[in-house]
Amino acid sequence: MSQMDTLLDKGKQALGWVDERFPLTSLYKAHLSEYYAPKNFNFWYFFGSLALLVLVNQIVTGIFLVMHYKPDAALNAAGVPVAFASVEYIMRDVPGGWIIRYLHSTGASAFFIVVYLHMFRGLLYGSYRKPRELVWLFGIAIFLCLMGEAFFGYLLPWGQMSGWGAQVIVNLFAAIPVIGPDLSIFIRGDFVVSDATLNRFFAFHVIAIPLVLLGLVTAHLIALHEVGSNNPDGVEIKKKKDTNGIPLDGIPFHPYYTVKDGFVAVVFLMVFSVVVFFAPEGGGYFLEYNNFVPYDALQTPPHIAPVWYFTPFYSILRATTSNFMWVLGALALIVGGLTVVSTKSKNVKALAVGVTAILLAGFALLDAKVWGVVLMGGSVMLFGLLPWLDQSPVKSVRYKGVLYASVLSVFVVAFVLLGILGTKAPGYAFFGLIPGEPVAAVCSVLYLAFFAFMPWYSRMDATKPEPERVTWK
């Protein structure tokens, strides 16, 4: 027993030595053992830690893949591009290589599934509202990085979908007036997607974006722990504290949420393993069939679609035709008009008129192709405006009215339909009957309207009073 005590003593001394030089104990307390999280987290609150888990998976598997992968578009002796062959080398010749590669490829899709659900949680419970605007903005930046990371990484296997996907997306930039064509050449470093493109995309995928991503994830967490977590009731637990200054509805993140998230992580890993070990191609959505054919710059595959996680935005791009510009014009007019009618400030009125006029002129003068690209990018950026668009007196959907619940449901359905349509070839019809194009156009409008009209419907909504304390069990 005394031996045990001296050992404990020694440990405390060592910890004290470190603490005098580095805030280990205080960091541990601030972020784990004395970070008080609301005790009423539900299902939707698991996806943050799961996203972190997937991030770690991607980084670790990525490091090991880089040890064997070669970003080289030259043909080897058998006439196969070296990059493509090196992926198959990993799948066949490297011991354990196939597991590592499937973990990485499945992880990419899992990342987006987890992050989309994490973002949906924000929409449900108003996690973007004051004082969590920066948490939300860092999150949007993470999402943008993730899209970049996925896009750059998708070129690396150098299959048909890799090459042609990059070709299409890089050519989007060619739509930008004046500088566009030169810009797309600048991005590729060549007149076509080539070895130069592959090498720079490799550099972005394995080091540039991951560094930014890690910085943003840290900022996201620091900002979150500064303001504290939101919860399904959307009430601030910091308003009600006990005599020790601890929130009455809070529990220490460690051990309570570490054990809870630990269990959830294992369940997640089981689902993840089912894909990795029994369906790594994910029905052609996680690994596209055509990507098992090496990139051929002379022949586009018959059906080319982005990977599933980009398809909602890609659908909006495709829906933006010259006819659709009339709809956009009408939308701009209505939103501009509403702003003018509902504000008292002269400056805001003038701004609204100005912006609407510029938009209308732009819709008339510039190609629909340009606006397609702008809308695709803009449809992601719109999420960043949510903290200021939402004018509801309450945060959570539990206390918002039927109006918001319906609008959110319509938004989700529109988003999913856009996603499905984006995976289909043009001319697709649901059940062979309902043509896809008008559905995509309607869904695009609904998507935009969710954001554009939020300042009004969020105020009109019949809300219920928030409770004083969180509701639980």
Place this chain on the structure above:
Amino acid sequence: MKLLDKLLCVLVLSVGAVVSPVQAAEALRLDSAPVRLDNASLQNGAKLFVNYCLNCHGASFLRYNRLTQIGLTEEQIKDNLMFSADKVGEQMKVALRREDAKQWFGVAPPDLTLVARARASESGTGADWLYTYLRGFYRDDTRPTGWNNVVFPNVGMPHALWSLQGEQEARFVTKDDGHGKQVRQLEKLEITKPGLLMPEEYDAQVADLVSFIVWMGEPAQATRRGLGWLVLAALSVLAVLTYLLKRAYWKDVH
């Protein structure tokens, strides 16, 4: 309130589930391939592949000694299957030069290592496509090779297995597609000149060949599934333990 959360959850999941399986009308109906990944089928498939495919097509990601995984010894591989390689660790490269091949067939015959994975589509698995394709050659004098194919119209490849299957003729009919358009549809394929094998025997041989090509696309697939069960078993135990642990801690939270 809780009900609303759950309803939204169900909504998200169900929209995806309901709409996604809906497919566009298929242009082509593929026969389902009876893939068998047992050693006997795979060994027969390997023999067929080496004798009938490897002259023109490479399998440049597959090393000969990988065939030990389907129950062959290195000696058997060397003596029976290696015609164009010296070492058993070499990959199944093709003897034909790419430039020559391009000259003869118009396109260089593609590498076949991954063809079973690449040919999968909404119409069926890659194996289904291959099984239908290899049984779908018919005589067509308008083609330079004298052959055409029902699933790969105007294919550059002649019927490599014709000595086994014999010659087929395709009967087409013109039908109304239901929307007032007249479309040419395949009615049936008929054997006009029998080959060495009866049709059922030929189908069985093609099934073995396709099985081998499926195996070749991912030699680790059997290991992958086996390991999967082990991983799931281990994670299940861990899931139970972490759940109990979570419950042990959370019983104090009121």
Place this chain on the structure above:
Amino acid sequence: MSNDKLEVSGGASFSCNCADSSRRQLMAATAAVGGAVGVGVAAPFVASFLPSERAKAAGAPVEVDLSGLQPGEMKTVEWRGKPVWIVRRTPEMLESLKKSEAMLADPGSSRAEQPDYVKGAGRAIKDEYLVCVGLCTHLGCSPSAKFKPGAESGIGDDWPGGFLCPCHGSRFDLAGRVFKSMPAPDNLPIPPHTYVSDTRLIIGEDTKGA
């Protein structure tokens, strides 16, 4: 962890003595199974550091044609990326092995890395041909051939002929045996090899029946 006081919401603070033992057992079980799963997860990553099938194929046996090799000449072939020497020894060279015996660290090659079918002072299947891996057992440099005996070699009057490592001066005789008090601890390794005919040798494959 053991004497944590867990502050729980509602001001209810409690010490977890009551639940301590069951929690600790659960924690131990979870840690054990979690650790085992962790080791399993690490396995493919660790395995990926092993030589790949490509590296193994590159390390396949090498066949050497000896017909052109004159007595007293040496030939170097690559096997698994390493130099393998084949020296066709003259009767004088074989004689020199007896002379060097007294100066060697391990004349019987008891510690040396060599197949069982390589025996005696000559360390060869056929005494005429020495087959050995030309990498010094000290730090892996490739020694230079110094076949000429005596003062002419520039090494010493009593030099029986052999190999000298340029890096740290280790000396080996014409059977690849290391001299006493040299930086190199052991004799040069003999790779597995076998003769398919009188003049054809396979390096990397053991003699059958051995």
